[in-house]
Amino acid sequence: MSVISLTDCSHAVSLPDGSSLGLLANVSVALEKGQSVSVRGRSGSGKTTLLSILGLLLTPDAGQVHVAGASLDGATDAQRTRARRATIGFVFQSASLVPNLTAYENVELPLLQGGDHSRARRRQAVAAAMDRAQITHRRTSFPRQLSGGEQQRVALARALVRSPAVIIADEPTASLDVATADRVLALLLERCREDGTSIVIATHDPQVAQHAHRRLTLDDGQLHDE
Numbered sequence: 494m495s496v497i498s499l500t501d502c503s504h505a506v507s508l509p510d511g512s513s514l515g516l517l518a519n520v521s522v523a524l525e526k527g528q529s530v531s532v533r534g535r536s537g538s539g540k541t542t543l544l545s546i547l548g549l550l551l552t553p554d555a556g557q558v559h560v561a562g563a564s565l566d567g568a569t570d571a572q573r574t575r576a577r578r579a580t581i582g583f584v585f586q587s588a589s590l591v592p593n594l595t596a597y598e599n600v601e602l603p604l605l606q607g608g609d610h611s612r613a614r615r616r617q618a619v620a621a622a623m624d625r626a627q628i629t630h631r632r633t634s635f636p637r638q639l640s641g642g643e644q645q646r647v648a649l650a651r652a653l654v655r656s657p658a659v660i661i662a663d664e665p666t667a668s669l670d671v672a673t674a675d676r677v678l679a680l681l682l683e684r685c686r687e688d689g690t691s692i693v694i695a696t697h698d699p700q701v702a703q704h705a706h707r708r709l710t711l712d713d714g715q716l717h718d719e
């Protein structure tokens with residue numbers, strides 16, 4: 494059974510001039526457990542939109558979304574949010590950390606939002622996630638005191654802290670130098686191998702895509718295998 498699947502999903506956005514821009518046209522794709530999938534495509538082709546739908550942040554205009562075999566058809570916002578929090582961790586292009594919280598507190602945040610952990614369990618989960626992202630040594634630093642790569646590793650720890658089944662990464666290494674980008678990517682793919690976490694990565698970088706099990710291109714509303 495796939496972790497997340499889209500069946501015949503279509504989505505359009507309305508432009509300021511009142512016209513409509515189709516981004517997805519009857520797209521079907523299934524993400525399997527432990528699979529890494531890259532999505533390439535020109536700027537504006539709809540990669541972020543596709544990842545938002547896969548990440549349950551956005552409901553497509555038409556089509557079916559299934560999470561672990563269960564349809565989200567007719568789900569309320571609260572049910573969708575619950576499914577998202579239980580299943581998905583996000584890493585974005587810029588780390589988007591909360592500036593007035595320390596690295597540790599940023600990583601802890603998803604656990605506090607979930608509200609389902611004791612203090613001791615939280616401490617353990619945060620320590621494990623920071624360890625995996627190799628950022629434990631900066632736990633008391635604030636985001637402004639961290640380099641871009643360190644901030645991105647805090648963001649990765651935050652995405653991992655609830656041991657999500659799926660990581661959605663939207664150009665996670667675009668703001669990093671090559672060596673740091675490689676390191677962040679290697680960490681992401683290691684999760685995939687060791688924990689059976691599934692990963693979807695939108696990227697412009699052919700080198701990044703090369704590491705994925707399945708390489709897709711989004712073009713003119715259609716997904717193609719490269």
Ligand SMILES: Nc1ncnc2c1ncn2[C@@H]1O[C@H](COP(=O)(O)OP(=O)(O)OP(=O)(O)O)[C@@H](O)[C@H]1O
Nearest residue numbers: 506507508516534535536537538539540541542543
């Ligand atoms: N909510 C929205 N309202 C109006 N237009 C939108 C909305 N979201 C996205 N768009 C438009 O849809 C198109 C696709 O956007 P999207 O962010 O998915 O592209 P992308 O492939 O991720 O691009 P990039 O590589 O630059 O990140 C763009 O032209 C964008 O301006």
Ligand SMILES: [Mg+2]
Nearest residue numbers: 540541542663
């Ligand atoms: Mg984008």
